[in-house]
Amino acid sequence: MIASLLLTAAALTPVTSIARPVEIKFSHVVAENTPKGLMAEKFKELVEERMPGKVKVSVYPNSQLFNDNKVLEAMLLGDVQMAAPSLSKFQSFTKKLQVFDLPFLFKDIDAVDRFQQSETGQELLGSLKKRGLVGLGYLHNGMKQLSSNEKIVTPDQIAGKKFRIMTSDVLQAQFEQVDAIPLKKPFSEVFTLLQTRAIDGQENTWSNTYSKKFYEVQPYITASNHGVLDYMVVTSAEFWMTLPDDLRTEIKRAMDDAIAYGNAISKKKADEDRQLIAESGVTEIIDLTDAQRQAWVAAMKPVWKKFERQVGKDVIQAAEASNE
Numbered sequence: 001m002i003a004s005l006l007l008t009a010a011a012l013t014p015v016t017s018i019a020r021p022v023e024i025k026f027s028h029v030v031a032e033n034t035p036k037g038l039m040a041e042k043f044k045e046l047v048e049e050r051m052p053g054k055v056k057v058s059v060y061p062n063s064q065l066f067n068d069n070k071v072l073e074a075m076l077l078g079d080v081q082m083a084a085p086s087l088s089k090f091q092s093f094t095k096k097l098q099v100f101d102l103p104f105l106f107k108d109i110d111a112v113d114r115f116q117q118s119e120t121g122q123e124l125l126g127s128l129k130k131r132g133l134v135g136l137g138y139l140h141n142g143m144k145q146l147s148s149n150e151k152i153v154t155p156d157q158i159a160g161k162k163f164r165i166m167t168s169d170v171l172q173a174q175f176e177q178v179d180a181i182p183l184k185k186p187f188s189e190v191f192t193l194l195q196t197r198a199i200d201g202q203e204n205t206w207s208n209t210y211s212k213k214f215y216e217v218q219p220y221i222t223a224s225n226h227g228v229l230d231y232m233v234v235t236s237a238e239f240w241m242t243l244p245d246d247l248r249t250e251i252k253r254a255m256d257d258a259i260a261y262g263n264a265i266s267k268k269k270a271d272e273d274r275q276l277i278a279e280s281g282v283t284e285i286i287d288l289t290d291a292q293r294q295a296w297v298a299a300m301k302p303v304w305k306k307f308e309r310q311v312g313k314d315v316i317q318a319a320e321a322s323n324e
């Protein structure tokens, strides 16, 4: 009897008074078994373990919800709450992050990490605020390699070849610098473009090249380590600032822990995925000698000067200093 009275009272409670969990849709374009995919799942796990019933996270991988060129607009409209686009995909929001695309600027991912944690790196993390986005942290994927239909060892061998790039003017200039033909295309189209030979090659990390099977349709990979592909985890200022203070603090703590996890596995993943590609026997991996690499540096480095004004000389110098 008492139970049925309680049930009736509950049924009459206005819908507005039911506390619903905060919903976070996390959209990304890569496969689950990558640093970003695993980080997003870790974030979901931590949030739901630490804030049960209060926050619900849904992760949408493989461009299921949005591709990276649309996700930031969708975030500002409130259709998605979190994403981690590549640093190359923010150029319509700020020119400063273009520093990460300059070829041969960072000697390895540890240098990238030092720069991201430096004062300048942390300032760049806040550089999207004016455009309504909050940078929650940097996440590593790794250094980029060149995959191609033909063996490429020297910069002149790339001339006239079509390469897919992310939507970045620096990456466009990088390929034009060596007389290649860059094409800005979404990540979700790369495999088909390669398979149909609409393009000759692409640049990407070991992890993306393995998980999206690009290597299966690319007989050669030049291990050039010529640039970095890292991410910024972002949310909209509107969503972030309307969260209750205690939840915002806890969600940020979960994100920091998830990013630390993603960063810790990124290097191991790069090594493992390179190894798996090598073992496939489908793709030949070409390691460059120091002299061969130096020829690429000389060919591509003039790009820095072209973007010095937009990026800032001080920012480039701070990035260079992280190599020491």
Ligand code: SIN
Binding pocket: 029, 030, 084, 085, 086, 141, 166, 186, 187, 204, 208, 229
């Ligand atoms: C990503 O790693 O998020 C995608 C990179 C790309 O577009 O090549």
